[in-house]
Amino acid sequence: MKRLASLRSRLLVVVLVAVLPAFALALYTNLEHRRAAVAVAQEEALRIARIAASEQNDVFQDAQRVAFTLAHLPAIRTLNAEACRPLLAELLSRSLEYSNISVAAPTGDVICAGEPFVGSINLGDREYFQRALTTRPVAMSGYLIGRITKKAAVVMAYPAVDAGGTVRAVVVIGVDLRSLNHLAADAQLPDGSTLLVMDSAGIILAHHPRRDGWVGQQVSDAPLAKAILTKQGEGTIENVGLDGVPRLYGLARLSATPDAGEVYLVVGIPRSVALAEPNRALIRNLVWLGLIGVVVLVGARVVAQRLVLRHTEALTAATKRLAAGDLAARTGLASNNTELGDLARSFDEMAEAVEQRAAERARAAAELVRSEKMAALGRLAAGVAHELRNPLSVIAGRIEILKRQMTPGQAPTFDVLARSLAQFEEAAERMRRIMEGLSTYSKPAKPDPTPLDLGELLRATSEVLAYEARKHQVAINVDVPPMLPQVVGDRSELMQVFVNLVTNAVQAMGDIGGGQATLKAYTADGPGTPIVVAEVTDTGPGIPADALAQIWAPFYTTKTEGTGIGLSIVRSLVEQQNGAAITVASHLGVGTTFRLTMPALAGSSARPSTSALERASREYASPDS
């Protein structure tokens, strides 16, 4: 799952990488858009500044013309206060651009003015007034506060000169820069825009919107003022306004005031206003791109799930099942025509091959077990045939004796008859038991746990292997107590266990010229319940310590004729008996003991395992015949 999750996130990364250029393009386009918007706003500010400057210049020109006209009126030349006062008042009321119009004598004493005043006022000390007296025809002031009106103004002084060249009177017109406010309002500047008039000394002459106390302030240290002065009132700049708001500025110069120094008119549009549209567009584009990205991601996920992940998941699941031992696991993707389909097909083919091979191996193993058992059965049958010869020859011999005694007129004695009958009975019983051992061994392996006597099984084993033992000069000694508790197990399977163990013992001793095999059974204390122990001990060569662990493995053999599966079958048969266990102990040159333990059947009364008949029959098993 973890690997699939990382596959999923990799697909996600691929999609992101595909979407990223679109984001980059959107950002780049927006950057261009912003640049253009800034340029447009600056152009707009410049345009308005120029219009405003030109209109303000017109105001100054008009003021000059008015001053010129007034200077030629006799009432003014003669300094006739009575005549000029109503005239100026009337004129001022019609001219909103002027803060005041007054007429002064060459001494500077104001004779009459549009605005009423009390007492005497003298302008002789004003710098522009002195200039007007010397440098005719007109002089302009810088920014000043009118002595009569107390209003901020730029003042224009025009001398009335007679034919002799003597100055008779001076006409003084104050131009109220606040008229620029109307201009700014008319220009319909965007919200937050400003219009600033500043002279070359950095003094604010006018400001729109109105700010109390600003007019007349020297601001030459403000970054904006410095930038305006550097540009000398021409062109466009981007700067922080006097109120701290970043703006885009257009600069123009008022031309009508050369002798009073430069005056600059500056229009500023807030940067945020200029960039509002690009910002909106950027947000719009990013939102759209984000939405598209999400749709693409979801789509890619769905497609990846359908085309890739579903298949890799199926592959992973099938791999895991196969690894866990489920050989029937298949991907189910073999019909898919993609590379993954190819992979899945290869996997399925491989799984198929693995399954087939496993089945073949199982079949072969089963076949081997069966053939091993058949071979052993063949060997046993040959031995059994031998063993049957003994009781048969006993019977034949007895019959011969009886026949010989049955001469006409002479009947066998009772003793002879009784002994003969007893021998017939014993011979028949012996043959029955030999046949029973063989059939016990050959019964098909269908586990059928029943209560049984291990001692009796050991004895039956000795019967069926008697011939084999004799052949190898091996004496079999059965050591079983008369009373042995029963155990629960499969008769045929346990018989097979003992036949294998005893066969191995006989073969091992045969290799060293014979010996003694002891088949022993006894009870012992087990964990909780008593156990029955059955031992097969030989006096063979023993098993080397390093081989002890291997003897249980299938196909481990040290014999030229052996298959090596005898003990592996023994182990699996023992594992099938409830509670049974088998161990081996061996000493080189001394012999080997295989020990089978099984829980004693609770409540099973120990019973005599050997009958008188059986004891008698044992005579026939002795290796003397």
Ligand SMILES: Nc1ncnc2c1ncn2[C@@H]1O[C@H](COP(=O)(O)OP(=O)(O)OP(=O)(O)O)[C@@H](O)[C@H]1O
């Ligand atoms: N009683 C024993 N004494 C010495 N060696 C033994 C004894 N029993 C088993 N072995 C060793 O264990 C090996 C494996 O025994 P196992 O019965 O599995 O196979 P095998 O007897 O060689 O062949 P098979 O039983 O198939 O004819 C034997 O080849 C032998 O070397």
Ligand SMILES: [Mg+2]
């Ligand atoms: Mg064997």
